[in-house]
Amino acid sequence: MKADKKADMKDKGILARRDLFRAAGLGVGALGAVAITAGAGAEPAQAAAPEGTSQGYRETDHVRTVYELSRF
Amino acid sequence: MSSTGEQHPSALPPEEEQRAQVYALLARLLAQPPGADLLAALASMQGDASPFGQAVSRLAEAARATDARAVEEEFLVLFIGVGGGVLSPYASYYLTGFLHEKPLAELRDHMSRLGIARADDVKEPEDHVAALAEMMAGLITGAFGDPADLGEQRRFFDRHVASWAGRFFADLEAAPSASFYQAVGTLGRRFLEVEVQAFDMAA
Numbered sequence: 588m589k590a591d592k593k594a595d596m597k598d599k600g601i602l603a604r605r606d607l608f609r610a611a612g613l614g615v616g617a618l619g620a621v622a623i624t625a626g627a628g629a630e631p632a633q634a635a636a637p638e639g640t641s642q643g644y645r646e647t648d649h650v651r652t653v654y655e656l657s658r659f
Numbered sequence: 660m661s662s663t664g665e666q667h668p669s670a671l672p673p674e675e676e677q678r679a680q681v682y683a684l685l686a687r688l689l690a691q692p693p694g695a696d697l698l699a700a701l702a703s704m705q706g707d708a709s710p711f712g713q714a715v716s717r718l719a720e721a722a723r724a725t726d727a728r729a730v731e732e733e734f735l736v737l738f739i740g741v742g743g744g745v746l747s748p749y750a751s752y753y754l755t756g757f758l759h760e761k762p763l764a765e766l767r768d769h770m771s772r773l774g775i776a777r778a779d780d781v782k783e784p785e786d787h788v789a790a791l792a793e794m795m796a797g798l799i800t801g802a803f804g805d806p807a808d809l810g811e812q813r814r815f816f817d818r819h820v821a822s823w824a825g826r827f828f829a830d831l832e833a834a835p836s837a838s839f840y841q842a843v844g845t846l847g848r849r850f851l852e853v854e855v856q857a858f859d860m861a862a
Contacts, residue, residue: 611710623680
């Protein structure tokens with residue numbers, strides 16, 4: 588019972604958080620076609636680009652450096 | 660970005676994915692000026708009526724009004740300059756007035772506990788705003804192992820980001836030499852406001 592209640596509260600927290608981000612302009616697609624891939628182990632930036640657009644972000648030397656920054 | 664989210668391999672909720680994207684974008688723009696491809700993608704963004712959405716629209720407008728060469732020039736004046744740029748985007752500088760002070764040591768300590776390290780060929784101190792934004796993105800997506808829970812994200816955010824980055828973004832917004840980057844400053848400042856609010860709610 589206690590675990591149920593806890594899970595319920597957690598769900599409510601997640602929903603409230605989702606609502607807040609949506610209301611704050613951070614819903615899905617908030618950045619349109621802009622897709623930046625950062626972080627070690629991330630997929631190539633092209634994979635994150637939306638279908639049907641040619642504006643996928645291309646990896647630059649710097650982004651590679653930032654990957655490096657995140658590598659552990 | 661797919662509106663269904665089905666193309667994303669991660670199980671991250673869409674709004675968390677979106678946060679990571681904003682951090683990654685800020686990291687990208689503050690580490691190096693955007694090239695023509697990224698500027699074109701930025702120019703196509705359309706925000707909603709919220710303060711953050713308006714900042715997105717403003718950044719799109721700024722991207723349309725400039726080009727890669729002009730943005731590079733802005734970036735050089737702001738962050739590189741002859742003998743130093745207009746702004747010093749480092750936590751240590753904002754918190755103590757000097758580079759390489761205690762805030763950087765504390766960050767390094769925190770990073771080592773989280774298993775994050777700077778690559779050998781990176782010379783920028785870790786408390787550069789772009790590095791911190793990228794670390795936030797990585798904590799959210801799990802680039803450093805398992806995604807960090809909100810409590811862990813918040814500890815990192817409060818200590819190393821919220822303590823100064825809002826002031827940095829406000830300075831960027833007001834930098835007389837900037838135009839495109841003023842819009843980046845607004846986006847960053849308003850995004851941090853949402854982040855603070857969301858972390859407070861989760862507490």
